[in-house]
Amino acid sequence: MARVQTKSGGGSRSKVQIPQVPWDQVRAAPVVLVSGPESFLADRAIQAVRSEMREMSSELEVHDVDAAAYTSGELMTIASPSLFAEPRLIRVSGVEKASDAFLEDAKRYVAETAEDTTLVLRHASGQRGKALLDLVRSGTGNGIEVVCAEVKKDADRLAFVQAEFRRLGAQATPGAMRMLLAAYSGGLGELAGACAQLVTNTGSRITEDEVERATEGRVETNGFKVADAATAGKAADALVLLRQALSTGVDPIPILVAINMKVRAMARVYGARGASGQLAKELGMAPWQVERAQRELRGWTEEDLARCVDAGAETEWLLKGGSRDPEYALERYLLRVARRGRDR
Template sequence: MAARAATRATTAKIEQVGWDAARPAPVVLVSGPEELLAERAIRRIRETLAAQDPSLEVTDLDASAAVPGDLTTLASPSLFGEPRLIRVGAVERLSEAFLSETLRYLEAPADGATLVLRHAGGVRGKKLLDAIRGGAGGGIEIACAEVKRDADRSAFASAEFRAAGRRVAPGALRVLVSAFQGDLAELASACQQLIADTSGDIGESTVQTYYAGRMETDAFAVADAALAGRSGEALVLLRHAIDSGADPVPIVAALAMKLRSMAKVLDARGPSAKLAGELGMAPWQIDRAKRDAQGWQSAGVGRAIVFAAETDERVKGAARDPEYAVERLVTFIAHRGEPA
């Protein structure tokens, strides 16, 4: 693995840019398997271009289904000459037509266009990647390698808070990263929850309040089981989490957050990449919310959201037995928001 990385570093003729320093260029190759980092990088490019010119025209193209002329049409200047951002997904499954057209495009990228190519890994498309890395098109590469080390997770979480204009203490970062060793998306959700639910600097005590005692059976595991209708499993996970020291407050918060996301996507139609701007969610959040919403009806989601809001008040002091209040909410959600 190290040898391959070293080889790329010595042969690539284009600038290598970190995901958190992503910027526009005529051609931007976003490579690697970490989808969340890729989404963050592409969003940063879009926000930068939109800040420069609000008339930015954004289009999406699936490289696996592209036909001759697709890229040329999207890159062509419009009547009023607005800047164009072309986001291309599935480059690791690109069609032969897209490969040929893009290789020609690299010879003379269109003025005012930013072409972002998302390649998640694999050998398909190597000829295109080699051309870009060799300097064709005058591009840059944003490598989104899988995040495995705690130091990288800490850097990711720190960037999330920094982007929101919030300061987080080093001790708080350590607790947060320690609590979320699995899916990077869960760490991102935890950061966003803290940003949304708190104000001022985020210290270690704040993170402890939300995530102390989080183990393999945590708020998200409870939420996943309840939303899938597995009532017995959800209650066992809940009891284990509470016995391990988990606070009912973040458990209710995790349930409420997932329910709100479900409500946004329940009746939404279309690809996640296109829905992202409309719903104010990242594509990976939309995909996860759609999975959670399977088997639910709109009325049930609405009732569950109301119940979660009431339970939030109970676990914050309105009830004498907050643990029982959470158990009632978990059972209600496991029954899809229908009376038991």
Template sequence: MAAARGAKAKITPLDWSQAHPAPVVLVSGPEAFLADRAGQAIRAALLADDPALEVHDVDAASYTAGELFTIASPSLFAEPRLIRVDAVEKCSDAFLEDAKRYVAEPAEDTTLVLRHAGGNRGKALLDLVRGGAGSAIEIACPELKKDQERLGFVQTEFRRLGAQVTPGAARMLAAAYSGGIGELAGAVAQLVSDVGTRISEAEVTRATEGRVETNAFRVADAATAGRGAEALVLLRQALSTGTDPIPILAALNMKVRAMARVYGASGPSGKLAGELGMAPWQIDRARKEVGPWREEDLARTIDLAAETEWLLKGGSRAPEYALERYLLHVARRGRARTR
């Protein structure tokens, strides 16, 4: 069906790394770090064009009627303006009405940045902006939750800084900083500053020594490689330094699930990536690790994983023993010890 006459197609959201000035910029999504990055990029671009830029900050939640138009009104020297509006998702009724009027006819030499972290408040304004009013653009800043998304962010950060990182090193770093991506970005910058523009697993290991998640993956790597004694030593070292057993179990389970996904899968890893929800290098690694396994042993291991999780979360008075048993089970590829 043809679009209604006069209707505007919705604008396509841009990635945060593509942020640039426009008469109206909607920065949407819950990831505050990416939103800050986008805002900094817009401000830097405007300052580069004219150092006389005036910057005004507005809180949409406490906004009073007419404030936006007062800030945007022409000045004696006609300096360009950047108006940054925070908390649009909590905006007052007065802001919502003024913003809808403003977006319909933005002021000249003015960039209005609307920060909306999510929710339904202000939907009428968002619909107006997304419909293309005011020559608007939208910068999407979603929360990066999935392992692959965080890994992609790490790789992008290294490229942005002109550095090269091995796939294994990028994975280790993403695992070591599983909290906010601001911390992850800081770790990348510090690593490049300290080491240089070529980063390998060895540099990441030294830089992240002692972090819980890194210890967890070292334990899991040793277990899935069949090095039971080494895995057990690493596990006991981690636990003795106060590492919680849950992240170690999570790292081990992630690798077991990866092996289960690739078991019996045929075809090039690049072709399977989309189907399995894994990166090609992850598929290659999981295939190598699952090679010695039998299907029935892998199935029993998945059952034991669920049992171990229950034991670690209150089902046992000796959770460390349960984790040790599971770890050795994985290291033996699900087979009973031979005498």
């Protein structure tokens, strides 16, 4: 059943009257709109459509169209019936930069789609092509939409890693996944590659030891070791770890990010009541993240946490150009966290 949503923006309101499916549940349809800025998930979705159609017919014809460089009539020519009526997949990239000719032809095509043909429209962001998107979302063309929103939250990245290991037939401990996220804080493609490499090298059971060996030397892993010592109140240990990391050329920013993540997790959990599973859903965290933050909160007050959250924001500004000595700013913040929000 189609999930109907109302979207608003810029004073206008429109209804989405086609199914909106997750990237890993995409299926072939007359029109598949792949929207949103997360290119890795979009590529995965488009590849899944091709794989499904290829399984259905080895005679599948695949055509790639650049919407920005499109010339009038091209889409109709590709979609016109052939002598042997092979199924077709037409993949259109860059719809957010489409030429006027493409937008006009695409609207005509969606109003009367060709048989045995799937048109995939990739639209990353922006208002260009909105009329075409609204037409597809209205139900014209009997399409579906795959929304590939940018993955930013820790909980969403964790869910992605969990899904990757399931897809690869492997299991990883919570600590191993946490270390992996810390070590690969870039794009999802890099993270997916790391998951696949771990499974290839170590098998279907992934522990913290395997991740530590695989990520040895990555700067973000060091950041979490520093953060663990700081939130545990081990000021001297945290300072030694920080100086060791900085002396080997580690950038201060990933270390700051690691400390801030832990402090903010503690602030979110502070005062919350209930089982870790229930709190995880309410707070957008994993159960193990909730449990760890609860353990680390011992000895902290709400005022302590508030001071550290403010100090973390100030330190971020200092590290991004507000100070001539970012390493000193990070040391000062580290000690404040280790001393439960107090300067001394």
